[in-house]
Amino acid sequence: xxxxxxxxxxxxxxxxHFKAVDQISFEVAQGEIFGFLGANGAGKTTAMKMLCxxxxxxxxxxxxxxxxxxxxxxxxxxxxxxxxxxxxLYEDLTVKENIKFYAGIYxxxxxxxxxxxxxxLRQLSLEKEANVLVGQLPLGWKQKLAFSVxxxxxxxxxxxxxPTGGVDPITRREFWNxxxxxxxxxxxxxxxxxxxxxxxxxxxxxxxxxxxxxALDTPSNLKSNFNAASMDEVFIQLARKAKxxx
Amino acid sequence: MQLQWMKYxxxxxxxxxxxxxxxxxxxxxxxxxxxxxxxxxxxxILLGMPMVQIIIxxxxxxxxxxxxxxxxxxxxxxxxSTKLIQQIDASRYFELYAETKDPKSIEGLFKKGSVKIALVxxxxxxxxxxxxxxxxxxxxxxxxxxxxxxxxxxxxxVIVQDFKEELYPNQTMPYSILVDTRMMxxxxxxxxxxxxxxxxxxxxxLVCTMMTALTVVREKELGNMEILLVSPINPIKIILAKAxxxxxxxxxxxxxxxxxxxxxxxxxxxxxxxxxxxxSILFILVSLGLGLLISAATDSQQSAMxxxxxxxxxxxxxxxxxxFPIENMPLPLQIVSxxxxxxxxxIIVKSVMIKGGxxxxxxxxxxxxxxxxxxxxxxxxxxxxxxxx
Numbered sequence: 036x037x038x039x040x041x042x043x044x045x046x047x048x049x050x051x052h053f054k055a056v057d058q059i060s061f062e063v064a065q066g067e068i069f070g071f072l073g074a075n076g077a078g079k080t081t082a083m084k085m086l087c088x089x090x091x092x093x094x095x096x097x098x099x100x101x102x103x104x105x106x107x108x109x110x111x112x113x114x115x116x117x118x119x120x121x122x123x124l125y126e127d128l129t130v131k132e133n134i135k136f137y138a139g140i141y142x143x144x145x146x147x148x149x150x151x152x153x154x155x156l157r158q159l160s161l162e163k164e165a166n167v168l169v170g171q172l173p174l175g176w177k178q179k180l181a182f183s184v185x186x187x188x189x190x191x192x193x194x195x196x197x198p199t200g201g202v203d204p205i206t207r208r209e210f211w212n213x214x215x216x217x218x219x220x221x222x223x224x225x226x227x228x229x230x231x232x233x234x235x236x237x238x239x240x241x242x243x244x245x246x247x248x249x250a251l252d253t254p255s256n257l258k259s260n261f262n263a264a265s266m267d268e269v270f271i272q273l274a275r276k277a278k279x280x281x
Numbered sequence: 282m283q284l285q286w287m288k289y290x291x292x293x294x295x296x297x298x299x300x301x302x303x304x305x306x307x308x309x310x311x312x313x314x315x316x317x318x319x320x321x322x323x324x325x326i327l328l329g330m331p332m333v334q335i336i337i338x339x340x341x342x343x344x345x346x347x348x349x350x351x352x353x354x355x356x357x358x359x360x361x362s363t364k365l366i367q368q369i370d371a372s373r374y375f376e377l378y379a380e381t382k383d384p385k386s387i388e389g390l391f392k393k394g395s396v397k398i399a400l401v402x403x404x405x406x407x408x409x410x411x412x413x414x415x416x417x418x419x420x421x422x423x424x425x426x427x428x429x430x431x432x433x434x435x436x437x438x439v440i441v442q443d444f445k446e447e448l449y450p451n452q453t454m455p456y457s458i459l460v461d462t463r464m465m466x467x468x469x470x471x472x473x474x475x476x477x478x479x480x481x482x483x484x485x486x487l488v489c490t491m492m493t494a495l496t497v498v499r500e501k502e503l504g505n506m507e508i509l510l511v512s513p514i515n516p517i518k519i520i521l522a523k524a525x526x527x528x529x530x531x532x533x534x535x536x537x538x539x540x541x542x543x544x545x546x547x548x549x550x551x552x553x554x555x556x557x558x559x560x561s562i563l564f565i566l567v568s569l570g571l572g573l574l575i576s577a578a579t580d581s582q583q584s585a586m587x588x589x590x591x592x593x594x595x596x597x598x599x600x601x602x603x604x605f606p607i608e609n610m611p612l613p614l615q616i617v618s619x620x621x622x623x624x625x626x627x628i629i630v631k632s633v634m635i636k637g638g639x640x641x642x643x644x645x646x647x648x649x650x651x652x653x654x655x656x657x658x659x660x661x662x663x664x665x666x667x668x669x670x
Contacts, residue, residue, distance in 0.1 A: 087511050109513060117511040121504030127319045128312065139308045140512045168319075185508075194511075 038065040039098075040192050040223035041086065046095035048081050055081040057246035058095065063239075065191070068214060068224040070234050070254075073243030074274045079227050080196065082243070086225070087194055088112050100191040113141070116190035116222075118181050120200035126170030130161060133169055134184055141188035155183055175206030179213060186217055193217065195226040199233065211236050231267040240266070242273050249273050305514065309522030316496065317526055327492065331484045331534045335541045338476045346432050350378035352387050352399040357406040365444050369400070374436045391423050398422045398433045410448075466551075466635050473546040478630035479603030481538050482623040485561065486568050486597055488531050489524075491589035493572030496523050498585040501576075517662055520576075524569045531565045532558075551637030560633065560643070563650050564626040570657030571622070577664035597623040625649045 041063040048056040056078045063069045073079045084090040086099050088108040097104045100114040124133040131152060138148045156162045159179060169177060178198060186193050195214075199207045211233070218224050226237065234240050234254060241251040250257055250273060254266055261269045317324055351369065355362050370377040378396050381387070387399045401419040403409075410416040420437055422430040467474045497520060500506040509519055535558065542548040550557065571593065579585045598604060600614070601623035607615055618624050625646040632638035632646075640647070 089510055112511060112513040115511070117508055119504055119507060121507065123503060123505075125312070125316070125505065126503075128315055132312070132315065136308065136312050137508075137512075139305055140509070140514045142305070142513070 039063070040065045040067070040100060041069075041225065042096075042098045043086075044096040046082070046085065046097050047093050048078075048085060048090065049093040054246050056085070056092075059243070059246075059248045061241055061248060061251055063192075063223060063225060065223050066218055066221045068218050068226065068236070068238045070237030070240035071225060071227045071243070072234055072240055072270060073227075074277055077243040077277070078246040079243055083194055083196060083225070083227065087115060087117060114191045116185040116188065116193040117196075118185040118193070118198055119196035120198060121196075123177060124169045124181055124184065127168060129166045129168055130156070130172075130180065131165045133180070134187065137184045138187050143188055151187065155187070159183060175202055175209070178202055178206070179210060182210065182213055182217075186222055189220075190222065192223040192225060195224065197227055197229060199228065199230065204232075207233070231265065231270055234266040234270070242270060244273055244277050249276070302518075306518055306522055309519055310525045313496070313523055313526045317530070323492075327488055327530055328533065328537070330487065331480065331538045332541060334480045334484060335477070335538060335546070338480055339473055339542075339546045346429055346436070347373055348376045349374060349398060349429075349433050350396045351375045351437075352379045352381070352390050352396040353377065354382065354384045354387060354399060354401040355380055356382055356384075356404040357402045358382075359407040361407045361410065361448070362402045365402070365441070368444055369437070369440055372436070372440055374433070375440075387421065391421075394423075396423070397429060398437065400437065471546075471548070473542060473548045474635050475631075476603065477538065477542040477546065477548050478627050478634060479601065481535065481561065481630055482564070482601055482603065482626050483594075483597060484534055484538065485531050485565055485626075486593055486623060487589075488534060489527050489565050489568030490572040490575065490593050491586065493524055493527050493569050494575040494579070494585040494589055495582055497573065497576035498579055498582050501580055502582060516665060520573060520661075520665065524573065527569060527572075528562070528565055531568075532562070535561045548634070550634050552633035552639065556640060557630070557633050560626070560629045560647065560650075563647065563654065564622065564629075567622045567626075567650055567654045567657060570654055570661060573661035574657050574664065577661050596621050600624060601627045603627055622650060622653050625653075 039062055041061075043062070044060050045058045046056060046060070047054065047058050059082060071079055071083065081090065085092045085104060086097060088099075088104060088111045092104060099111045102108075102110040102114065104111065125136070128136065134152050134155065135148055138151070143151070152165075156165055159176075161176070161180065164172065164176075169180070172180070182193075182195070182198065185195075199210055202210065207230070214224055214226070214236075226233075228234060237254065239251065239253050240257060241248050242257075243249070250261075250269070252260065257269050258264070258266065261272055263269045263272065317327075353366055353369070355366065366377065366380065369375050375398075379386075379390060384401060387396070390396045390399070399421040401421065403417065403419075406416050406418070418441060420434055422434050424430040497506075500509070500519075506516075510516055539550065539557075543550060572589070575585055575588050575592075579588060596617075600607065600618035600621045602618070603623075607618050607624070610618070629643045629646045629650075632643050636642070
């Protein structure tokens with residue numbers, strides 16, 4: 036049996052009278068790729084922020100990498116990686132400088148940074164571009180590089196907030212290969228996405244509607260339970276119930 | 282014994298951690314310098330702005346009036362009036378635009394804006410002077426711009442006065458009071474003495490407040506701030522690291538301004554240079570704090586820019602005393618001017634640079650700036666912390 040990476044019990048976040056996240060519970064095992072789905076405004080981002088230690092829950096329990104989100108915030112930050120669609124590397128820094136900077140934040144020693152940078156560049160076949168400004172790379176490469184930087188310090192869990200937004204399908208596929216590689220290394224992947232084909236790549240998927248988790252299972256189980264041909268149909272059936280928008 | 286040993290080990294570990302923290306901080310500063318140096322256009326503007334401002338204010342924008350066009354209605358046309366006209370034309374303040382006999386024609390000249398001032402010499406000027414020892418002249422000025430009209434009238438009166446003394450050098454009035462005017466600190470009444478401190482305040486504010494606010498907000502806009510907040514690093518450190526390069530750039534800017542004003546505009550530095558730099562650095566810190574505060578309160582570069590310009594720049598120009606004297610403002614505005622950091626800095630620079638004052642002369646203003654600095658930094662850090670909660 037795998038170790039638990041994320042444990043959430045009745046976690047809620049309330050802004051005034053508005054329940055952004057309403058008593059959600061789930062468990063993510065180590066090395067699992069966990070898809071966290073939901074329409075805009077369903078509460079995905081809020082839930083994720085609480086797990087990353089950026090926002091305090093109103094009530095409920097949650098541990099990330101074994102650390103409590105209320106009290107062990109700083110330890111959580113050291114054990115996780117994070118990447119979002121919005122997050123890009125610094126465009127006016129070179130590939131190498133970006134890696135060095137972000138690795139430095141996590142306190143990796145300069146020697147290790149140099150070694151790991153070399154193997155990373157080889158892995159991404161970016162050796163020639165090591166001293167190119169990131170702004171000059173195509174978007175797909177940037178995303179891949181950003182992901183590699185997010186797991187550069189070997190975190191236990193990596194949170195990906197719509198990481199493939201605006202990227203073409205081929206690059207998305209390549210991006211998912213990187214995710215699989217990371218999961219094989221034992222890194223837990225917690226990913227939100229809009230693309231339902233990506234949901235199929237996940238080990239398990241949860242779908243949030245109006246702050247609550249309405250469904251949680253493997254993609255194939257979900258499809259059979261909902262009598263649907265694709266994850267897209269499952270999602271539409273659930274999202275239709277939503278009472279609140281944006 | 283063992284306790285002692287563990288204490289040493291602990292201290293050593295703390296030191297290592299601090300050294301590591303310093304290294305990290307240093308790395309952040311290096312990164313900020315990359316940002317600045319790779320943005321050539323902005324760098325060029327940052328370093329070129331003080332030079333351009335000094336040159337513009339030094340040579341183009343000045344309230345000294347030179348070569349004002351004058352019309353002279355000469356109804357006398359005699360030796361004395363010709364001599365007077367020559368003298369006026371020769372002065373660097375006036376340029377003879379028209380000479381006529383018809384007093385009515387000058388109205389047209391004023392309306393067209395061809396002349397700013399006119400001198401009317403009556404027909405009996407010379408005879409009256411030689412017979413009654415009395416002559417009268419009339420000065421007509423275009424007072425649609427009252428300051429220029431007053432200045433020109435004064436200039437012209439002085440020329441006429443000099444002319445009179447030349448004509449009758451030995452004549453003294455029976456009861457005369459000689460007024461000996463001395464213009465302290467600025468005997469030549471140069472405008473530069475006033476605007477150099479003003480330009481310093483403006484440039485430092487622009488560079489520190491606006492640029493710092495923009496660079497922090499840019500990280501927010503691009504989403505980099507998000508990842509920095511998720512990382513174990515203390516975000517306050519990142520933000521302070523952003524301020525360091527601008528502190529250095531500002532010191533370069535002060536040096537440029539002082540060199541230009543000393544060598545080209547011949548503005549003296551009468552007080553201690555060290556004190557001048559120390560006060561400037563204090564003002565830079567105030568501006569940086571303000572920039573950080575703005576960046577904590579805004580989420581887009583546009584609004585950061587807008588706030589910097591509207592909240593900082595305009596009031597600085599209006600209320601620092603650099604262009605409009607604060608003494609002439611109505612009381613409520615005078616009170617408002619007290620919250621403008623540049624006002625205090627302007628007073629300090631004028632006292633130290635022009636009047637040669639020491640810290641004893643400016644300690645009150647210095648205290649005000651210190652309080653403002655602590656306030657801005659305190660609020661900025663508090664705001665950043667709130668965002669994290």
